[in-house]
Amino acid sequence: MRSKRAHQPATAIALMMLSLLLVLPLGCVTRSSTTPNHVAPAASTQPGQMSEANAPIPVERIAWRFAGADGQIITTPHYQLYITLDDPKVIDRLLVFAERGLTHYTSALADLPMPAGRLETYLFQNREQWEAKTRQLLPTQAPTFLNLGRGGFTTRGRSVLYYIDRHGRTRDTFAILAHEGWHQYAQTTFRRQLPVWLEEGIATYMEGYLTDPDGRVEFRPWANRERYRTLRHAVRTETLIPLDEVITRTPQSFLKVSKDQLLIYYAQVWTLVHFLHEGLGGQYRSRLIQLLTDAAQGRVAAKRSPLNESTEGRRRTGTLQSRLASILVKQYFDAEFDMFEQQYTEFVHQVVAPGGYDRIAEGRSPLVERTSQNEH
Numbered sequence: 001m002r003s004k005r006a007h008q009p010a011t012a013i014a015l016m017m018l019s020l021l022l023v024l025p026l027g028c029v030t031r032s033s034t035t036p037n038h039v040a041p042a043a044s045t046q047p048g049q050m051s052e053a054n055a056p057i058p059v060e061r062i063a064w065r066f067a068g069a070d071g072q073i074i075t076t077p078h079y080q081l082y083i084t085l086d087d088p089k090v091i092d093r094l095l096v097f098a099e100r101g102l103t104h105y106t107s108a109l110a111d112l113p114m115p116a117g118r119l120e121t122y123l124f125q126n127r128e129q130w131e132a133k134t135r136q137l138l139p140t141q142a143p144t145f146l147n148l149g150r151g152g153f154t155t156r157g158r159s160v161l162y163y164i165d166r167h168g169r170t171r172d173t174f175a176i177l178a179h180e181g182w183h184q185y186a187q188t189t190f191r192r193q194l195p196v197w198l199e200e201g202i203a204t205y206m207e208g209y210l211t212d213p214d215g216r217v218e219f220r221p222w223a224n225r226e227r228y229r230t231l232r233h234a235v236r237t238e239t240l241i242p243l244d245e246v247i248t249r250t251p252q253s254f255l256k257v258s259k260d261q262l263l264i265y266y267a268q269v270w271t272l273v274h275f276l277h278e279g280l281g282g283q284y285r286s287r288l289i290q291l292l293t294d295a296a297q298g299r300v301a302a303k304r305s306p307l308n309e310s311t312e313g314r315r316r317t318g319t320l321q322s323r324l325a326s327i328l329v330k331q332y333f334d335a336e337f338d339m340f341e342q343q344y345t346e347f348v349h350q351v352v353a354p355g356g357y358d359r360i361a362e363g364r365s366p367l368v369e370r371t372s373q374n375e376h
Contacts, residue, residue, distance in 0.1 A: 057099055067132040069125065078102050080118045084125040087168055093215055094123065094170070094177070101178055104206060104219040105185045109277060110289040112296050115189045121159045123177075130162035154180045157188035175207050178219075182206045191298030195328065197247045198291070201269030210363045220363030221274065228360045230267035232352040240348065241268060243341040247328070271348055276333070278367065279347045284333050291332045 060075040064082060071084035074091070079098050085091050098121065106112040124130045130152070135142045137155060145153060150172075152161030159180045165173050182203040186194065193199070208223040234240045241254070241261070246268050254261040276288040293299075329340045356366035 057095055059095060066124075067129050069129055071125075075118065078115065078118055080120050082120075082122045084129055085123060085163055086125060089215075090163070090168055090170055093217075094174075097170075097174055097177065097217055098181065100217060100219065101181045101206070102185065105182055108206070108219070108221065109202065109273070110292040112292060113189060115185060117188075119157065119159075119181075119184050119188060121177075121181075121184070122161065123173075124160075124162040127162055130160065133160050152176055152180055154183040154187065157184055159184045171211075174209070174217075178206050178209065179203045190296050192295045194292075194295050195247070196250055197269050197272065200251060200266065201273040204266055204270035205273045207270075208363065218363070222360055222365050223363035224270065225357070225361055227267045227270045228352075228357060230263045231271055231348065232357070234264045234267065235349060235352050239264060240345070241265060243268075243272075243344055244337070246272070268348075271351060272344060274351070275344050275347045278365070280343060284335075287333045 057076050061072050064071045064073045066082070066084060069084045071082065074081045074083060074095060076095055076099055079095075079102075081095070081098070083091060083094075085094075102114070102119070106114060122130075122133055124133065127150070131142075131146055134145050134153070137158075137160065138145065138153075150164045152159060154160070159177075161173070161176055161180065163173050164176070165171060180203075183199070186199060186202075194202070204224070204227060205221045206219070207227075208221045209217050209219045210223050211217055239260075241264055246265060249265075251262060251265055254265045273288075276284045278285065329335055329337050333340060335343075351366055353366065359366045
């Protein structure tokens with residue numbers, strides 16, 4: 001649930017269950033500064049430089065403690081990271097990943113502005129430290145978060161995560177970092193919030209990446225096997241969610257039905273962003289760029305739509321919500337909703353056609369490959 005009321009945290013919880021990433025946005029979108037409120041730095045600052053061969057990044061490190069644990073504050077060109085991790089190799093990869101992720105956010109779908117200041121991210125060594133920070137930041141909402149699975153959240157442009165992998169691995173932790181990083185970027189940079197389905201769809205779009213044997217990262221939006229498997233299963237079992245519900249309902253409303261429904265929701269908004277970006281030969285790409293640019297610059301039309309509905313309005317269901325979804329599609333994508341949904345559904349079936357998983361695992365588009373084969 002999101003609203004424009006001030007002083008309420010915008011929160012996205014990331015859960016890892018059965019190796020699948022779930023992200024539940026709770027709370028409301030607000031924008032505020034990212035000034036840390038409890039930092040106890042050491043007296044001196046020591047400049048350093050990452051040893052990661054992927055892309056050396058200038059950093060500054062100062063000592064920091066939280067909840068009795070030694071850590072460090074690491075400042076990069078675009079991030080201020082509060083870290084209690086104790087593996088230097090993981091930390092170095094993390095810093096490169098975060099900086100490259102921000103470049104990806106601002107260029108993958110549209111030419112978007114860089115944030116005005118550094119983004120504030122906490123990455124703790126363990127869940128206990130994360131729980132302590134959660135109680136500190138969100139005392140009234142913490143019980144809800146602490147009952148959920150592995151992951152993290154983003155509130156007021158500040159991401160709070162913990163290391164959920166083992167033995168120096170980073171796959172799951174970085175997937176959450178990429179997802180939450182988009183929320184963090186959008187909350188601090190966009191002047192008008194995106195509709196929930198697009199905000200969450202882009203966050204899942206940003207999750208995809210590949211790592212070579214040397215640890216170098218390349219962001220590939222299609223490289224998301226978890227989302228793909230969920231989508232394929234939903235097609236095979238005929239459990240896809242109608243598009244008007246995907247666009248008008250909140251993620252937590254699907255969670256109330258089941259965790260499986262929530263997984264399907266995220267798989268579908270992931271595919272929906274791919275559809276807008278490259279479906280039908282890129283028919284809607286320029287419209288998607290326009291919508292993102294308008295939201296970033298605060299130029300989204302003030303007409304009643306899911307982009308600016310009140311909290312009470314977003315709780316409504318049925319005909320009104322479907323009509324609002326249709327308004328958004330017509331406004332930005334110049335299509336009647338029924339036709340738009342048919343095009344999207346056909347795209348989904350093309351994506352999950354036989355042979356698609358192997359290409360997804362390699363970070364390749366199943367659509368591009370299939371078109372190339374058909375030409376021969």
